[in-house]
Amino acid sequence: MTDSTAATQTQGQLSSAASNEIIIEINKMNKWYGDFHVLRDIDLTLHKGERIVICGPSGSGKSTLIRCINALEEHQEGDIVVDGILLGENLKNLDHIRTEVGMVFQNFNLFPHLTILENLTLGPIWVRKMSKADAIENAMHYLKRVKIPEQADKYPGQLSGGQQQRVAIARSLCMSPKIMLFDEPTSALDPEMIKEVLDVMIELADTGMSMIVVTHEMAFAKTIADRVIFMDEGDIVEENEPNAFFENPQHQRTQLFLSQIL
Amino acid sequence: MAIITLNKTPTRPAPLSETSMLGWMRRSLFSSWFNGALTIFTLYIVYITLQGVYVWGFADATLVADNRRACYDYSLTGACWAGVIDWMDNIFYGRYPREEIWRIDLGGLLLILWMAPLWMRKVKGKIWIGVTVVTFYPFLAGYLFAGGDKGLFMQLMVAAALVALPANVINMLIGLFKEQSLGQVLQSLVAKFSEDEKVQRNLMLALVALSLVIAFVFQSQWQEVAVSWTKWGGLFLTLAIAGIGIACSLPGGIILALGRRSKLPIIRILSTGFIEIFRSVPLITVLFMATTMFPLFMPEGFVLNKLTQVIIAVCLFNACYMAETVRGGLQAIPKGQYEGAHTIGLGYWGTMGFVIMPQALKYMIPNIVGSFIGLLKDTTLVSIIGLFDILGMLRSISRDVPWLGLHKEPLIFGAIVFFIICFSMSKYSRHLEAKLETGNKK
Numbered sequence: 001m002t003d004s005t006a007a008t009q010t011q012g013q014l015s016s017a018a019s020n021e022i023i024i025e026i027n028k029m030n031k032w033y034g035d036f037h038v039l040r041d042i043d044l045t046l047h048k049g050e051r052i053v054i055c056g057p058s059g060s061g062k063s064t065l066i067r068c069i070n071a072l073e074e075h076q077e078g079d080i081v082v083d084g085i086l087l088g089e090n091l092k093n094l095d096h097i098r099t100e101v102g103m104v105f106q107n108f109n110l111f112p113h114l115t116i117l118e119n120l121t122l123g124p125i126w127v128r129k130m131s132k133a134d135a136i137e138n139a140m141h142y143l144k145r146v147k148i149p150e151q152a153d154k155y156p157g158q159l160s161g162g163q164q165q166r167v168a169i170a171r172s173l174c175m176s177p178k179i180m181l182f183d184e185p186t187s188a189l190d191p192e193m194i195k196e197v198l199d200v201m202i203e204l205a206d207t208g209m210s211m212i213v214v215t216h217e218m219a220f221a222k223t224i225a226d227r228v229i230f231m232d233e234g235d236i237v238e239e240n241e242p243n244a245f246f247e248n249p250q251h252q253r254t255q256l257f258l259s260q261i262l
Numbered sequence: 263m264a265i266i267t268l269n270k271t272p273t274r275p276a277p278l279s280e281t282s283m284l285g286w287m288r289r290s291l292f293s294s295w296f297n298g299a300l301t302i303f304t305l306y307i308v309y310i311t312l313q314g315v316y317v318w319g320f321a322d323a324t325l326v327a328d329n330r331r332a333c334y335d336y337s338l339t340g341a342c343w344a345g346v347i348d349w350m351d352n353i354f355y356g357r358y359p360r361e362e363i364w365r366i367d368l369g370g371l372l373l374i375l376w377m378a379p380l381w382m383r384k385v386k387g388k389i390w391i392g393v394t395v396v397t398f399y400p401f402l403a404g405y406l407f408a409g410g411d412k413g414l415f416m417q418l419m420v421a422a423a424l425v426a427l428p429a430n431v432i433n434m435l436i437g438l439f440k441e442q443s444l445g446q447v448l449q450s451l452v453a454k455f456s457e458d459e460k461v462q463r464n465l466m467l468a469l470v471a472l473s474l475v476i477a478f479v480f481q482s483q484w485q486e487v488a489v490s491w492t493k494w495g496g497l498f499l500t501l502a503i504a505g506i507g508i509a510c511s512l513p514g515g516i517i518l519a520l521g522r523r524s525k526l527p528i529i530r531i532l533s534t535g536f537i538e539i540f541r542s543v544p545l546i547t548v549l550f551m552a553t554t555m556f557p558l559f560m561p562e563g564f565v566l567n568k569l570t571q572v573i574i575a576v577c578l579f580n581a582c583y584m585a586e587t588v589r590g591g592l593q594a595i596p597k598g599q600y601e602g603a604h605t606i607g608l609g610y611w612g613t614m615g616f617v618i619m620p621q622a623l624k625y626m627i628p629n630i631v632g633s634f635i636g637l638l639k640d641t642t643l644v645s646i647i648g649l650f651d652i653l654g655m656l657r658s659i660s661r662d663v664p665w666l667g668l669h670k671e672p673l674i675f676g677a678i679v680f681f682i683i684c685f686s687m688s689k690y691s692r693h694l695e696a697k698l699e700t701g702n703k704k
Contacts, residue, residue, distance in 0.1 A: 072601050099607035109602030113621050113700055123606030157699040168602075175606055247400055 007063055013242070016226045017049035019209040021232035023179060024212075031061075031068060038064050039075070040234040041249040046179070051211045052240075056231035059258060062106065062214045065231070066181045069212070070101040090216050099127055102172030106184040108164045110156040116143070116167050117152040120174045130167060133218040135174075160191030166200050171203075180204065182213040218261065222246060230254045316367055329664035345665040353655050353675070361486065363411075367402045376430055383502065386435030387445060391430055396509050398423035407502070410488030417481060424477040427469070451506050457574015474561045491569040496651035503651070504638040510577035511637065512630070515584025520614065522589060533585070540582035544644050548575045553647055572644055580637050587629045591622035622696050631691035635684045652676060 024046040031039040046052055055061045067073045069080060071087055071094050080087040080134045082097045100161045111119050120139035124130040130138065143149040146166035148159075156164055162237075165185055172180060186194045189233065198220050205211060205224040215221060219244060220230055228245040230238040238245070250254045279285035292298040322340025324333040325347060333342035346353070355363050361576040375397045379385040400421035405412060412420065433444035438490070440447070442510040452462045494502070521533030540548065552575035553568050595618050608667070623630070645654035661667050 070605060072604060095607060095609055097605055101605075103601075103605040105598060105601065107598050109598040109601065109605075111602065111617050111621075113624060113698070123608065126616065127607035156702055171606065208507055 011141075013046065013163045013222065014051075014093070014202070014205055016051075018047045018051075018226050019049050021048040021171065022046070023048045023083055023210050025079075025081040027079045027081075029068065029075050031064060031073065031075045031077075031081060036051050036220075037233050039068070042078070042236060044229070044236070046210055046212060046247070048178075049204050051209075051213070051224050052227050052229060053225040054212065054214045054229045054231060055216065055257075056128075056217070056237075060231040061234040062231045064181050066103075066134055066183055066212055066214055069179075069181060070098055072103075083106070099175055100177055101179045101181060102175060102177035103181045104168050104172055104183065104185045105188050106168055108161075108188075109167045109217055110164055110168055112156050113156055115153050116148075116159070119156065119223075120171050123175045125148070137142065139170070139174055142173045145173070145203070146170045147196075159190045160193060162196045162203050163195045164219075165189065165193075169200055169204070179210045179212070182211065186215065186217060186218070216261065218246065218258075230257065232257070265299075288638050294399070298485050301528070321666050330666065330668055341674075341677075342668060342669050343671055344664075345659055345662075345668045346671050348665070349655070349659050349662070349672070351412065352496060352658070352688070353652060353672075354497045355648050356499055356655060357493045357649050358495065358498065359487075359489060359493065362489055363405050365409075365486065365489075372406075373399060373403065376427060378435065379434040381428065382434065382438065384441050385639045386443035387433060387437075391433070394426040395429060398426045398510065400506065402427070406486065408489060408491065409486035413480075417478065420481045421474055421478040424481055425473045429473075462625050491567055494569065496655045497652045499644075499649060500651040500653075502637070503633075503641045504578055507576040507580050507637050507641070508634050511580035511584045511633070514581030515579065515588050516619070518581055519588035519592060520587035522585065523592060531660060537582045537585050540579050541586070545579050546646060547578075548579050551575070568647075569649065572647070572649065576637070576641065580633065583633055583636075585627055587633055588622065590629070591626035593624050595621055620637065623694075627691050627695050627698075631687055635687055638683065638687075639680065652679065666669065 016021075022045050024044070026042055026044040029039060029042040030037070042065060044052075044065075054065065056062050064073055067074045069082060069087075075087075083100050085093050085097055086099060086207060086221055087093065110116075111122070114122065117136065117139055120142065121130075121132070121135040122136055124135040125132060128135075140149055140152065143152055147170055148166055151159060151167070156167065160166065169185075185201070186197050189197065194217070199212070200218060201211075201220070202224055211224075213221075213224070225242045227239060228242050229236055230245070230251070232253050238249065238251045240250075244257065245254075249258055275281075277285075279289065291301045318339065318386070319341050322337045324342050324344050325338045326342060327333045327336060327342065327344035330345065331341060333344055351360065351363070355366055358366060373395075376391070376399055379391055380388055386392075398419060401416060402423035405416060405420050429444060436442055436444055436447055448466060449462070452465045452469075455593045456462060489547060518537055519531050521529050522525060522537060524530045545631065549572060556571055557564075557566070591676040599617055599621065600613060603617040642653040644651050645657070650658065653676060657669075659672045660667055660669050
């Protein structure tokens with residue numbers, strides 16, 4: 001792959017921060033798009049501080065899975081319990097879960113009509129009811145963490161893709177979530193910008209954040225993952241700790257997938 | 263491959279044909295013999311047209327005369343502006359009592375004073391300026407124009423307007439000189455009295471209440487002679503109907519558009535039905551319905567004056583058109599924006615109010631202003647149901663004995679007035695678009 005691979009490899013593997021406390025539990029979850037069975041009998045647990053990387057060919061349902069966790073998509077069968085709260089019909093629960101679960105998208109989804117600072121303070125002010133001054137201080141703190149405090153007064157359209165994605169990460173962090181979901185955060189970026197985003201994510205992982213990451217960056221997966229999950233056609237096909245997963249894949253489909261992308 | 267050059271190729275100025283006026287003319291106007299001939303021919307047509315207009319409208323025109331005959335005595339080939347000038351007060355104010363006309367002028371000035379800060383870059387709290395002008399100004403202006411006895415509700419709203427207007431002016435001055443908002447200044451003043459946030463809030467509330475009481479007492483002393491709506495007319499009436507229509511149709515349209523996209527079936531069906539019914543009927547039909555049929559459905563003794571009925575009809579009709587415009591804007595917003603808003607925990611109203619609507623309305627500015635211009639021009643239809651708006655007044659000139667048969671000049675004058683208003687609206691919308699552009703076309 002590109003430079004990013006080399007960069008992340010040199011950092012070596014991060015030590016695990018996983019505890020015994022379960023923060024996400026998914027039981028026999030099924031989802032259909034019309035007649036199409038997208039997710040089949042998914043079982044998954046995420047412990048506090050644990051980092052899971054999900055990979056698989058496109059159309060395998062990995063994005064849909066993490067979008068179900070913060071209820072951007074509805075599932076039809078099974079239970080999803082996030083931070084002790086069952087995801088269901090109750091809208092109050094839904095709003096609560098969304099404030100505890102941060103999400104970063106492939107296309108950033110920043111608000112183009114607001115400045116970077118306004119993007120970062122919108123949630124804290126109106127959802128977390130922070131005072132404006134506190135929200136700005138909070139936002140500047142996270143902008144420094146993603147290393148672009150000088151861009152605070154610009155609009156998203158004036159930033160590069162990598163910078164926008166780092167802003168998106170900071171925007172999620174401003175809500176002080178307990179879990180971060182990443183949906184292919186580097187897929188829409190030029191190769192030279194992938195590294196800056198991955199570096200921010202590695203730093204975040206280092207602070208003990210619980211994370212689920214859908215990505216094709218395998219070197220990155222090796223660096224941060226406590227567990228790697230391989231999905232194909234709506235099933236979780238294989239699950240293992242990273243070294244074993246990459247060096248000794250068990251399932252035929254995993255072997256085929258890894259041979260194609262490595 | 264070998265290295266082709268070690269040095270950067272130096273920048274040179276563009277050729278003269280790209281930068282000089284002569285080059286532009288040669289490329290755009292005289293690129294061939296045929297195009298050159300076309301250019302000259304077109305210029306000739308423009309010349310004879312303008313020259314004709316100049317001779318008729320200026321050189322040979324009559325500005326002062328007692329009647330149409332006198333105009334002809336002065337010149338047969340020129341315009342007779344004397345009739346228009348003689349009727350100028352009627353064109354602008356209708357049959358509003360002449361000694362009360364200052365009330366209309368004052369109302370217009372107050373509106374300009376209230377809205378002017380919206381154009382000033384340094385002034386803060388523009389949202390509040392917009393909100394107060396839409397909620398309170400109509401009542402203040404309504405009383406100013408109509409006069410007479412005030413009901414309790416009217417008294418309250420007029421009092422609120424009398425608080426909001428000076429507050430707005432002070433806010434503008436503070437904005438211009440200190441680049442702060444009135445709220446910020448008051449906050450820091452109040453903070454000097456007490457550290458406790460609760461005490462601060464109570465102090466602020468007390469301040470607002472006190473000024474409301476003062477304004478209420480003041481307005482109860484304020485009496486204006488009643489002027490019946492039947493005396494309203496001219497450009498004043500046109501602008502009053504169009505202004506209220508514009509102020510109602512945007513919020514109404516937003517609510518209807520959201521209703522039409524709602525997940526709740528009853529709200530969706532009601533909104534859709536309402537929009538489709540009003541949109542499939544011509545405005546003139548709605549106006550006739552409002553003035554002749556609406557009273558039949560009302561309980562006996564319930565009388566609403568014709569002007570109010572017309573205004574309600576115009577508001578509803580235009581809200582439905584606006585709803586479709588806004589819906590178009592909403593559809594242009596990518597799904598990712600909703601998802602981005604959801605992931606930072608914003609609910610439905612937060613998502614719509616902070617993320618979706620501001621973007622949708624920005625995309626829709628040309629269409630929204632287009633609707634406003636259409637609305638303004640459509641209000642001339644009220645002359646058909648017997649209100650004397652500017653068009654009604656202009657047409658009355660030709661029926662006035664001294665100016666019998668004078669059609670051309672009043673209508674041309676009306677066209678100029680409409681052009682000035684509509685063109686300024688259009689210009690302002692271009693200015694807004696440029697101002698709101700944030701360098702992201704995504």
